[in-house]
Amino acid sequence: MTEQKAMKLALDKVGHAWLGRTVFEDFDLVLGEGEVVALAGPSGCGKTTILQIAAGLVEPLRGRVRRHYRRHAVVFQEPRLLPWLTARDNIAYGLKVAGRGRAERGAVAEARALDVGLDRDDLDKYPVELSGGMRQRAAVARALAVEPDVMFFDEPFTAVDVGLRRALQDLVIAAARRARFSALFVTHDLAEAVRVAHRLIVLSGVDGRIVDQRAIAGEPGRRDNRTVFDIVEGWSADPVFAELFDADRRGRA
Ligand SMILES: Nc1ncnc2c1ncn2[C@@H]1O[C@H](COP(=O)(O)OP(=O)(O)OP(=O)(O)O)[C@@H](O)[C@H]1O
Numbered sequence: 001m002t003e004q005k006a007m008k009l010a011l012d013k014v015g016h017a018w019l020g021r022t023v024f025e026d027f028d029l030v031l032g033e034g035e036v037v038a039l040a041g042p043s044g045c046g047k048t049t050i051l052q053i054a055a056g057l058v059e060p061l062r063g064r065v066r067r068h069y070r071r072h073a074v075v076f077q078e079p080r081l082l083p084w085l086t087a088r089d090n091i092a093y094g095l096k097v098a099g100r101g102r103a104e105r106g107a108v109a110e111a112r113a114l115d116v117g118l119d120r121d122d123l124d125k126y127p128v129e130l131s132g133g134m135r136q137r138a139a140v141a142r143a144l145a146v147e148p149d150v151m152f153f154d155e156p157f158t159a160v161d162v163g164l165r166r167a168l169q170d171l172v173i174a175a176a177r178r179a180r181f182s183a184l185f186v187t188h189d190l191a192e193a194v195r196v197a198h199r200l201i202v203l204s205g206v207d208g209r210i211v212d213q214r215a216i217a218g219e220p221g222r223r224d225n226r227t228v229f230d231i232v233e234g235w236s237a238d239p240v241f242a243e244l245f246d247a248d249r250r251g252r253a
């Protein structure tokens with residue numbers, strides 16, 4: 001897929017260290033147009049660091065990042081809404097920064113809010129008046145509102161309950177198809193990776209190296225529950241995923 005489609009983002013031989021301690025070296029990644037790549041690996045292996053470097057939030061110590069897109073947006077594990085703004089103004093925040101007019105901002109915020117399953121009534125609420133799941137929906141709507149070409153997700157649905165997590169995954173899949181954005185999607189959850197992504201990269205918890213990368217059969221949104229289950233089940237005996245399944249068995253998901 002990556003070969004035929006235009007490259008949107010590339011990390012070339014990127015390496016990083018925090019406080020003198022190397023997290024990973026020689027990390028390569030190419031994100032194709034419309035491609036969703038899941039990044040999985042045990043806690044502390046460097047997934048967030050890679051995402052921050054890819055999104056330009058952190059400057060890598062080594063290597064380079066090439067970006068062939070206009071706009072990106074990030075969805076973090078926590079919603080990070082501004083508490084003094086209503087849901088509407090939070091969702092429209094990026095548009096305000098971009099200098100778009102009030103009427104347009106309101107219309108876009110409302111459309112994206114409905115896309116993510118918020119009600120019109122919710123738009124006048126402040127973050128404190130929204131449930132955790134509604135806040136995360138608003139965070140996704142805020143990201144979609146700027147019409148990004150590339151989206152970065154850092155374990156965005158870990159803190160929401162299982163049913164809602166599925167709904168939010170479906171929403172991301174639908175949005176990616178509709179808006180044709182590319183995405184880097186960090187997750188601990190292999191079933192989530194299988195649902196949302198075209199391709200999976202697995203990092204080692206030992207040295208942050210890529211243990212494996214593989215295309216996931218079928219298309220995001222077209223894999224039914226049985227298929228997702230079978231793919232993850234098929235991986236459970238694969239040494240590539242040993243560190244991830246071990247972490248799960250220790251109760252870390
Ligand atoms: N800003 C920072 N300053 C110092 N050390 C950091 C910083 N951010 C991350 N680290 C360290 O870098 C390593 C990788 O962290 P990172 O957050 O990238 O891992 P992760 O794979 O996202 O983990 P998790 O799955 O728990 O979110 C860890 O040892 C962490 O302590």
Ligand SMILES: [Mg+2]
Nearest residue numbers: 047048049154
């Ligand atoms: Mg992280």
